[in-house]
Amino acid sequence: MNSQQLRTFVTVADHRSFSAAAQALGYTQSAVSQHIAALEADLEAPLLTRRPVAPTEAGERLLEHARPLLLRLDAARADVARLRRPRPGRLAVAGAPGALTPAVTRALARARTESPQLVASMRVCGRGEAVQAVLTGAADVALVDGAVAATDPLPLSGADFLTALPVGEEPLAVLLPAAHPLAGRTTLRLADLAAARWIDAPDAAAPLAQLRSAAQSDGFGVQFTYTGTDTRGLSLLVAAGAGLTTAALSAAADLPGLTAVPITEPRIVHRTELLHPRTPTSPVLELVELLRRA
Amino acid sequence: MNSQQLRTFVTVADHRSFSAAAQALGYTQSAVSQHIAALEADLEAPLLTRRPVAPTEAGERLLEHARPLLLRLDAARADVARLRRPRPGRLAVAGAPGALTPAVTRALARARTESPQLVASMRVCGRGEAVQAVLTGAADVALVDGAVAATDPLPLSGADFLTALPVGEEPLAVLLPAAHPLAGRTTLRLADLAAARWIDAPDAAAPLAQLRSAAQSDGFGVQFTYTGTDTRGLSLLVAAGAGLTTAALSAAADLPGLTAVPITEPRIVHRTELLHPRTPTSPVLELVELLRRA
DNA sequence: TCATGCACATCAGTATTTCTGATGCAGGGT
DNA sequence: ACCCTGCATCAGAAATACTGATGTGCATGA
Incomplete structure (x- = not known):
């Protein structure tokens, strides 16, 4: 063999x-x-x-x-x-769509302007693919997100050999159609939604498995699976009533027909982590620095 | 390559x-x-x-x-x-010494007596070796222990593909020489001991790295490393004042010259987990059943 | 400083392995 | 029933991996 x-x-x-x-x-x-x-x-x-x-x-x-x-x-x-042979002139980012919070995109833009001759690239893909890209050298950093208990790291398979660094944490919100009975609430508990209809969009939002383990619940039955990384399509589906999904609270602003309600219980957050090889190139360190100052 | x-x-x-x-x-x-x-x-x-x-x-x-x-x-x-080709007549156990709590050994003995023609074996080794033995088929089950926060699973590397099952949880105790100034205490906080002299015995007790992460501390400096799985030798070293170590509270009973003081803060436990392949043999299932009833 | 021995490198030849291209054969579709 | 598609098999050729012999450089010690 x-x-x-x-x-x-x-x-x-x-x-x-x-x-x-x-x-x-x-x-x-x-x-x-x-x-x-x-x-x-x-x-x-x-x-x-x-x-x-x-x-x-x-x-x-x-x-x-x-x-x-x-x-x-x-x-x-x-x-x-x-x-x-390190490649110090390149900054190839692979990231899950949920990791592209405003703070992250600002940092990427600044890294770009501060080093004019930097060849930057950004690829949006699923978490696994992003990890894989860094592992195989196709990307220099990965940005991944997820919904986890405040003290836990993101569960990433195959990410031994990579250094993980939290770069953003904010409340996790449920996306609801504006007409949903719970849309008027200012906060929600996850348990209230365990029996709801959910869309599992593991590449465009937090995988339902993460919610299940955070809530220590067997709920979150999946009646609808969404494959792909396009968050707009996912939002439209939620607005149309296909089911619920989650997002970082900031990412949910101004979606037409949608309401985002933060989850208060259990203590769960939307965390973004940056992954890089143990010998990061200088543009990666620069990006890390920018994200840390933000 | x-x-x-x-x-x-x-x-x-x-x-x-x-x-x-x-x-x-x-x-x-x-x-x-x-x-x-x-x-x-x-x-x-x-x-x-x-x-x-x-x-x-x-x-x-x-x-x-x-x-x-x-x-x-x-x-x-x-x-x-x-x-x-499953091997239903065999029960090969590989286990870390700290996992051999009274409850576990009782269950092993009962498995033996309840199925007289079972060919049983037990091998005491380090955690990594135990995991490896199950992965390569040299053993049918692994029993590993560790000191972790009450809600966390044991951190085991390379144990993807294996099913983990908690089979015992009890207070974690510090082993102190009877003459130690803190030996009279009925409980201790881990933080009180961060600056103490510790023995790191990763194969005979909980690795100090686990204490460090449970206490979220940089303490637990290692001045003495103990290699091997013999807990008696480790106890003697502790009694002789070489440094401190930990054990499950029940495992620390009646050690001459030693005192075991349970740790109350942080909320940390000594947990034993059983690991088996995803297609366990019937003797393994039997052992799991015995441990669950215990 | 130089002889000596040890341990890794190199080389040529052979054995083995691993391809290709041709052919065989079995199912499923027409 | 026929053909067509696609995997299996086979023989030969190409590539590769191993052995045994020999080369080479470094460390050691007188």
């Missing part, structure tokens, strides 16, 4: 096809077949059904290991490469 | 010698040389100094990634193997 075989396996599972995976990897279909056969012989278990191509139970299990494993392999290479 | 090269690299770093690593791996010295050369060429960075053989900065960085990576590779294989 080697990493190349694992990469082939993951690719086949993703493409649901040996030949497509072969093309994607630049191999012949024959080679892919042999990789999978070798893996299955090694582990003494069928990993994929053929026709249709789909992971077996053992395959699913292996996939869960293989994906992070390959990611960490890339991370290891990137980590050494960073040490060898 | 493949896993075999990484394994060679780690072995060389551990042995501080190419030839010794070659012998350990069953290769020739030449092959090891070529592995390292290939890695260094691939990453475009020297990883080891020669004469003496020691990791460079880049090498250190790579090592930090390589060790967990190789561990997870083993874990992946073990996870699939478990699915293929």
Whole structure:
């Protein structure tokens, strides 16, 4: 079992096809077949059904290991490469949309103007993708947000090897349609909303799992899943009554047809954290400094 | 960069010698040389100094990634193997010494007597080793302990893919020599002891890092490090005045020359957790059931 | 200062592995 | 029933990885 075989396996599972995976990897279909056969012989278990191509139970299990494993392999290479050749002229930011609070965007803009020859870039993506980007060196910093108890760090998987730094904390608000019966309230307790209809938008807002663990509740049933990072679309859905979601209180200002009500109980906050490699480049340190002063 | 090269690299770093690593791996010295050369060429960075053989900065960085990576590779294989062929007649327990509270040992003994043909084994080791044993399939369950805030889970690295289950919680006590000025107290606050002399015995008691984070303090300076899992030796050291350590209150009963004083502030407990793979064998479930009833 | 030995590097040759391209074979669609 | 698509298999070629022999540089000690 080697990493190349694992990469082939993951690719086949993703493409649901040996030949497509072969093309994607630049191999012949024959080679892919042999990789999978070798893996299955090694582990003494069928990993994929053929026709249709789909992971077996053992395959699913292996996939869960293989994906992070390959990611960490890339991370290891990137980590050494960073040490060898830092890129001080670049500031590539990968961030979850909820992390783009006014304070953060101001700091980004200032970093840009204060160092005119800095090549800056910003990519909005899900939390996992942002972490991955920093791990593999595609980005220099990640900005991620979430809804957690005031003293807890954000739960981020795979972020060992990265330094996390809180850069913003504000009340967490529920977004409600303006016509919602609770829209008139000035504050709300999360427990009051456990039975409500929620939209789970893990890449555009705080994942419902975070609310569930913060409220220590089994509620927050998901009837609607929203995939993507566009917060406007999410707001429109909330306004249209598809369900509720959360946001940082400041991010919820002036949304037409929507009301944001801060949550007071449990003691839960919307926190933004900055993640950077343990050997950050100077633009990253500068950004950290700007955010700290803000 | 493949896993075999990484394994060679780690072995060389551990042995501080190419030839010794070659012998350990069953290769020739030449092959090891070529592995390292290939890695260094691939990453475009020297990883080891020669004469003496020691990791460079880049090498250190790579090592930090390589060790967990190789561990997870083993874990992946073990996870699939478990699915293929569960071992229902075996109960191999790996546990930190502090996890062997009376309740736990009683449950282990009962599991043994209730299923006479069960092949049981118990291995006492450090936390990391216990986690590793379960990951690689060498053990079926791990029992680990630690000192944490009442609501927090134990901080265990690499224990993704494992299910954790609290199986015991009791007050955390400081072990003091009977002659210690504070030995007469019925309770103590951790802050009172931040400036004391401590023994860091990460494999025999709660690591001082856990106390530091629970107390949110920078204290607990380490003047003495104790390596190993023998709690008796540690007790003797404490009695002899080498420094303080912690234990579950119940574990501290009747230690000659020692006094155990429970800590009341911050709200910190000694918690034992059981870790098992997501597909536990029936003896593991039985043990869990016994511990839950206890 | 120089001989010596040790330990890693290098090299050439061989063994092994891993590809490719051709062909085989089984299901699903027409 | 037929073909078409897509995975399996096979043989040969290419690449790679290992061994054993030899080279080289450093440390040691006289």
